[in-house]
Amino acid sequence: MAMAxxxxxxxxxxxxxxxxxxxxxxxxxxxxxxxxxxxVVNHGVPVELLESLKQTAHDFFALxxxxxxxxxxxxxxxxLVKYGTSFVPEKERALEWKDYISMAYTNDAEALQQxxxxxxxxxxxxxxxxxxxxxxxxxxxxxxxxxxLDDSKIDSFVGKKMVNMNFxxxxxxxxxxxxxxxHSDIGTLTILLQDGIGGLYVxxxxxxxxxxxxxxxxxxxxxxxxxxxxxxxxxxLSNGRYKSAEHRVRTTSTxxxxxxxxxxxxxxxxxxxxxxxxxxxxxxxxxxxxVFSDYMNSFFGNAHDGKKSLEFAKFDxx
Numbered sequence: 001m002a003m004a005x006x007x008x009x010x011x012x013x014x015x016x017x018x019x020x021x022x023x024x025x026x027x028x029x030x031x032x033x034x035x036x037x038x039x040v041v042n043h044g045v046p047v048e049l050l051e052s053l054k055q056t057a058h059d060f061f062a063l064x065x066x067x068x069x070x071x072x073x074x075x076x077x078x079x080l081v082k083y084g085t086s087f088v089p090e091k092e093r094a095l096e097w098k099d100y101i102s103m104a105y106t107n108d109a110e111a112l113q114q115x116x117x118x119x120x121x122x123x124x125x126x127x128x129x130x131x132x133x134x135x136x137x138x139x140x141x142x143x144x145x146x147x148x149l150d151d152s153k154i155d156s157f158v159g160k161k162m163v164n165m166n167f168x169x170x171x172x173x174x175x176x177x178x179x180x181x182x183h184s185d186i187g188t189l190t191i192l193l194q195d196g197i198g199g200l201y202v203x204x205x206x207x208x209x210x211x212x213x214x215x216x217x218x219x220x221x222x223x224x225x226x227x228x229x230x231x232x233x234x235x236x237l238s239n240g241r242y243k244s245a246e247h248r249v250r251t252t253s254t255x256x257x258x259x260x261x262x263x264x265x266x267x268x269x270x271x272x273x274x275x276x277x278x279x280x281x282x283x284x285x286x287x288x289x290x291v292f293s294d295y296m297n298s299f300f301g302n303a304h305d306g307k308k309s310l311e312f313a314k315f316d317x318x
Contacts, residue, residue, distance in 0.1 A: 015042075016136055025140045032141055036184075036230040036245030037202045039222055045129045047224045049122065054195050056122045057258040061099055061167035063118065071101060071116065078114035080104040098168045098249070105161040123163045127262060130191055130226075134158060134264055137189060137228065145238060146277040157188045157237070159267035168199070168249065168257040184244040184307045185231040186299050187265025192227040194219070197257040200227070203246040216248070232295070233266060236287045236313050239274035246307050268293040272313075287313040 015024045031038035061068070070076070071083035082102045103115045103123055111124050138157050142149050149157075194200055201216040219227055235244040249259075266272060273289035290313060298312040 032242040036243040187231040193260040239278035
């Protein structure tokens, strides 16, 4: 299978609602089972909003340092908003060459009141217009495992949402730095808007039938597309059938770069375990039950190190 296949990487999402539904689901499932990364077009989020988001991100990070610094974790006026650099700077072996603003979502009113005024409107609209796409993606992937989700159950997958804006300034020595170190995302799904600069790389798993297995391949920017990647919780829920994607970001010496991810995850108090239908199909349970907050504490208590964070969820081999 050619991992660089545009057919594999870029399902036309709009076709889920027509006679090509099964074909699109198969594309999504195949990507989730192999690379853990794919891109979608015709996804329902207005392209004009995506362009506005990229400019809004550039504008926010161009603000005076003192304006952004009020949202530093130690002093932020809102528990929903955090500004910083690396996820775990005290643990990283190499500091990441980026800034980010993180905006947790509770409801519209609190977002409008507490998110930074310079980016709240576009960020909130992005979150709201992507909701239907996220729901359909999860229904397609979970449905393939033999599970039918109603609205009450879907919250166990998407109870918590967060919008980040990332800024990667030009770097005079990009070979000496990382934009983001190699890691997999902690939640269920990540929906990512990347600009046209590029620099996002995903590792092709060793157990995939592909010529470039074990290699890092770039996710090429496609105008109007959104990048979807599987998170650790979906790997656990699917009993390992879907692969959370190990990825990283490289810096560049030519142009500053922005990206805008939405992180979709369970609530902190949610109990996580492989879905019974997935276990029944596989005949083996690959992950233990745990509370998501415990997984988060383990993830953020350690430096980025590929997919090592998933070891927390595996049964002890002793």
